[in-house]
Amino acid sequence: MVKDFKRIDMGKSMNKPKLKIKNLYKIFGPKGESFIDPVKNGISKQELLDNHGHVLGLNDINLDIPEQRIQVIMGLSGSGKSTLIRHINRLIEPTSGEITVDDEDILAMSQLQLREFRRKKTSMVFQKFALLPHRTVAQNVAYGLTIQGQHEGVAKEKSHKWIESVGLSGFEERYPSQLSGGMQQRVGLARALATDAPILLMDEAFSALDPLIRTDMQNILLDLQKDLHKTIVFITHDLDEALRIGDNIAILRDGKIIQKGNPQEIIMKPADNYISDFIKDINRGKVIEVRSIMQKGSSKGVSLDSSCPLEDALKILNNEKNNECSVVDDKGKKIGKVTLDAAISALFREKSLKKSEKYK
Amino acid sequence: MDWLAEFPSLGKRDLRDLKKGIDGSFREWSRSNGDAIEAFFDPLYFFLVWLEKLLIATPWPIILVLVAAFAYLGSRSWQLALGSVVSFMLIGYFGMWKDMMATISLISVATLICIAVGIPIGILMSRYDRVQSAITPILDLMQTIPIFVYLLPVVMLLGIGRVPGLIAVCVYALPPIIRLTNLGIRLVDKEILEAADAFGSSYRQKLFSVQIPLALPNIFAGVNQTIMMALAMVVIASMIGVKGLGMPVLQAVQNQYLTLGLMNGLAIVALAIIFDRVSQRYGQRLQAHRYGKEHE
Structure with a gap:
């Protein structure tokens, strides 16, 4: 069931950034620009809304999104995550800030360049699928290609393999309304993959699906990603989903990033009470991997894989004579050891710093 | 305190002069430009006459076959096709065949003009809010102004006959298709439009591959309304010399010919x-994909 949580070896997660977001602000309202300075000086979201009628969408976002990895952006509704992802292909214009892709300034693009950028560099999967209801599955998947000006016949042929890769062979001539939600989103995913764009933007792509179907879709995505190595920006409000598919996670609250890091870092070192609360219900035994509690040194006997979850490690540790195991990386090289005590204490979640201190 | 009892108005003489002045200058203008304007509408006139003659000259069995085909292809319903043919036969049997052909040719041309003019205007309105707020009051005006008020200047300019009749019909029948095109495009799901944008569609691509297809049911409701309103204008158009089923109705009203009025009136209804x-069924079939078979 627990398909091994994606391995992150430290070397790879340092991939050079594909997408850089710097000092990004978005203030919704007719005079958004004039409130940049007050926001920089710390005016609160509520104050801005009550006194000036403007909504603070994004507040000083800085994020480097590494190439070929899955960057999850997580937050509850209203945290600005959908706003943020729409800045990457400029469906929403920022109030101020910088966004670059491969060191190319997105914000400096003309409408024509932007269109070309959207056709070739990015593609997007939507929460409510956003398929064209009057077109068949095959036509929907081919949509991005026809927009690029390819002949519909050619585009349909090319899109065939993507229909197959998401498991929809035989449904080519159906209409979206004849498919279940999960199948519709497979069409959405195939449509996004068909253009071969290196950046895939997924806006709560699986949030509208049943839990089981959602897990299916996550597996499809992770399987495809093994071959495709796309730079994926994945929005979700679901922590389990974030931990499962994210190579990196950024947590957003009230338009501000409050923590970014890989899943292990987020669980082991939550930045504040808000995040501690957020992660308090997860199954730590399944999520925490031994490399997060690894110490220096080595041990005789059985070796554990660095990405082995605690749940599995506990039994092995318990069986070992001195309750210690070596930890090896994916090439089999010893990189440290774990002890049973460390594993057990990692299962207890850290207490909130101050119980009384309540966030809004 | 006299001034409180009577509303301050332009003096009678001034008012008369104002009206006279405007009337005079319009008459002057129509006299000097009438020919040019008439010449401008000449192609339309010839087309109308040609279509009417064609319909009348076509042997009636062929017309009946065409009617059956049109009704069946539009609605995919045998009953409706049969009903149409029977109605046509009855109308012909009671001696209204030629008038019916004249009416059909007028309605067809009016509908075509309304589609050709109305849909582009509707698209423009949906794209620019400014155009929408400029055109909406004009549409309100077209739909509510008493028909005779605009019939008068049209007749002064173009005299009586088919073309002024056609213009009068179009003025009345145009608003629904414009409104419904605009509405239909504006109602297209925002998420789907966002998807089209996200894949880099140009405005044109978005319009033709997303907005118009998804707005078609509404646009078609507009076409349907336009046809209905054009038919409703048939009698009034006959007042300015348009031949067809409306003319006998007008005669009946003037001379109290009860049966004549009833027969022609019922023919218009049919x-x-x-x-x-037919047009409604066709419109429903256009959106068949929306009612796809239920899953699960």
Whole structure:
């Protein structure tokens, strides 16, 4: 069931950034620009809304999104995550800030360049699928290609393999309304993959699906990603989903990033009470991997894989004579050891710093 | 305190002069430009006459076959096709065949003009809010102004006959298709439009591959309304010399010919029902994909 949580070896997660977001602000309202300075000086979201009628969408976002990895952006509704992802292909214009892709300034693009950028560099999967209801599955998947000006016949042929890769062979001539939600989103995913764009933007792509179907879709995505190595920006409000598919996670609250890091870092070192609360219900035994509690040194006997979850490690540790195991990386090289005590204490979640201190 | 009892108005003489002045200058203008304007509408006139003659000259069995084909292809319903043919036969049997052909040719041309003019205007309105707020009051005006008020200047300019009749019909029948095109495009799901944008569609691509297809049911409701309103204008158009089923109705009203009025009136109703059902069914079939088979 627990398909091994994606391995992150430290070397790879340092991939050079594909997408850089710097000092990004978005203030919704007719005079958004004039409130940049007050926001920089710390005016609160509520104050801005009550006194000036403007909504603070994004507040000083800085994020480097590494190439070929899955960057999850997580937050509850209203945290600005959908706003943020729409800045990457400029469906929403920022109030101020910088966004670059491969060191190319997105914000400096003309409408024509932007269109070309959207056709070739990015593609997007939507929460409510956003398929064209009057077109068949095959036509929907081919949509991005026809927009690029390819002949519909050619585009349909090319899109065939993507229909197959998401498991929809035989449904080519159906209409979206004849498919279940999960199948519709497979069409959405195939449509996004068909253009071969290196950046895939997924806006709560699986949030509208049943839990089981959602897990299916996550597996499809992770399987495809093994071959495709796309730079994926994945929005979700679901922590389990974030931990499962994210190579990196950024947590957003009230338009501000409050923590970014890989899943292990987020669980082991939550930045504040808000995040501690957020992660308090997860199954730590399944999520925490031994490399997060690894110490220096080595041990005789059985070796554990660095990405082995605690749940599995506990039994092995318990069986070992001195309750210690070596930890090896994916090439089999010893990189440290774990002890049973460390594993057990990692299962207890850290207490909130101050119980009384309540966030809004 | 006299001034409180009577509303301050432009003096009678001034008012008369104002009206006279405007009337005079319009008459002057129409006299000097009437020919040019008439010449401008000449192609339309010839087309109308040609279509009417063609319909009348076509042997009636062929017309009946065409009617059956049109009704069946539009609605995919045998009953409706049969009903249409029977209605046509009855109308012909009671001696109204030629008038019916004249009416059909007028309605067809009016509908085509309304589609050709109305849909582009509707698209423009949906794209620019400014155009929408400029055109909406004009549409309100077209729909509510008493018909005779604009019939008068049209007759002064173009005299009586088919073309002024056609213009009068179009003025009345145009608003629904404009409104419904605009509405239909504006109602297209925002998420789907966002998806089209995200894949880099140009405005044109978005319009033709997303907005218009998804707005078609509404646009078609507009076409349907336009046909209905054009038919409703048939009698009034006959007042300015348009031949067809309206003319006998007008005569009946003037001379108290009860049966004549009833027969022609019912013929108009029959035409209206046929056009309405066929175009409605066609519009429903256009959105068949929306009612796809239920899953699970």
